[in-house]
Amino acid sequence: MDVLLTGGAGFIGSAVARRLVGAGHRVRVLDALLPAVHPSGRPPGLPDGVEFRHGDVRDRTTVEQALHGMEAVCHQAAMVGLGLDLDDAPDYVGCNDLGTAVLLAAMARAEVSQLVLAGSMVVYGEGRYTCAEHGAVAPGPRRTVDLDAGRFEPPCPRCGAPLAPDLVDEDAVLDPRNVYAASKVAQEQLSSAWARAAGGRVTVLRYHNVYGPGMPRDTPYAGVASIFRSAVARGEAPRVFEDGGQRRDFVHVADVAEANLAALEALRGRDPGSVRCYNVGSGSVHTIGEMAAALAAAGGGRAPVVTGQYRLGDVRHITADSGRLRAELAWSPSVSFADGMADFAHAPLRGV
Numbered sequence: 001m002d003v004l005l006t007g008g009a010g011f012i013g014s015a016v017a018r019r020l021v022g023a024g025h026r027v028r029v030l031d032a033l034l035p036a037v038h039p040s041g042r043p044p045g046l047p048d049g050v051e052f053r054h055g056d057v058r059d060r061t062t063v064e065q066a067l068h069g070m071e072a073v074c075h076q077a078a079m080v081g082l083g084l085d086l087d088d089a090p091d092y093v094g095c096n097d098l099g100t101a102v103l104l105a106a107m108a109r110a111e112v113s114q115l116v117l118a119g120s121m122v123v124y125g126e127g128r129y130t131c132a133e134h135g136a137v138a139p140g141p142r143r144t145v146d147l148d149a150g151r152f153e154p155p156c157p158r159c160g161a162p163l164a165p166d167l168v169d170e171d172a173v174l175d176p177r178n179v180y181a182a183s184k185v186a187q188e189q190l191s192s193a194w195a196r197a198a199g200g201r202v203t204v205l206r207y208h209n210v211y212g213p214g215m216p217r218d219t220p221y222a223g224v225a226s227i228f229r230s231a232v233a234r235g236e237a238p239r240v241f242e243d244g245g246q247r248r249d250f251v252h253v254a255d256v257a258e259a260n261l262a263a264l265e266a267l268r269g270r271d272p273g274s275v276r277c278y279n280v281g282s283g284s285v286h287t288i289g290e291m292a293a294a295l296a297a298a299g300g301g302r303a304p305v306v307t308g309q310y311r312l313g314d315v316r317h318i319t320a321d322s323g324r325l326r327a328e329l330a331w332s333p334s335v336s337f338a339d340g341m342a343d344f345a346h347a348p349l350r351g352v
Ligand code: UD1
Pocket: 080, 081, 082, 119, 120, 121, 122, 207, 208, 209, 210, 220, 221, 222, 223, 224, 225, 227, 239, 240, 241, 242, 246, 248, 288, 310, 311, 314, 315, 318
């Protein structure tokens, strides 16, 4: 298949490029080389045969030219992370939503009808919990007064009792809690509107916390795995926020690349106008404190420090059920948490 891969110079995108080429697809990368993650302004080494185009997905002419001769789009280009403050909002919305809208309009004109969209687990907000008394509940945003007092667990919205975190599935209500999350919801909704109007087929891959070799170094836009990995490399203790009990699912970038390949190859068999979402997680839940400890131990670094700090936009737990991806696309993760973190502790990071 001839595939336009947006964001193909990035951490996840370049792993997808390698996997698609390895499976025999022809790949054209379009990447803006955003300075936050490409400080040198040069693309990373891409596999032989990948055509690289430097350009912004928000630019109509660039996208039109990049789509020429393509059969499908794998849309990874995005600004990620929690960011610094609300001054980041226009950039998140510009890169993620305006960029997606420009791409979708161009795809409709060019009659390219197959799309894999890089989504995120953050669209679920606080996710799914069970109250012993009230069953499945969806807690509201955490309150500053609770966070300041060190009460990090969201209580039952009906009785205030402690909750047990659960796995969220793809049919859960979307409930973004920060600007980045809102921009990822909008990307999905724009893609869905495009599918309906243009007879397109969309597969959304809602990534969990992706990590692995080539991850960008620590910046306010970097994931926690990269921040801890960089701290260990500097001989510093990883600084764990809240009480370290936040639950996440760390999925290796090679497994995410494999999910993209499976999603792309399954698009052909889908009905025009259809949208299908998949959670992409390893299925193995760990706390942020455990992840910090695993990285520090494997890297021979200092033990983590639990700081009690918090970031208002963070959700407490996000853990997904990735059963649909396994069942429908025959995907399964190949890298365990223990092996992945041991390797990541010594893997090269990107940039700076
Ligand atoms: C991450 C990704 C997001 C992705 C989502 C998928 C980033 C920045 N965020 O969101 O793009 O869509 O996974 O689920 O890549 N923490 C610390 N110490 C630090 C920094 C963070 O303890 O120095 C904690 C945070 O408080 C939070 C957890 O680590 O509880 C995860 O943080 P982070 O990786 O930034 O964001 P996610 O919400 O998991």
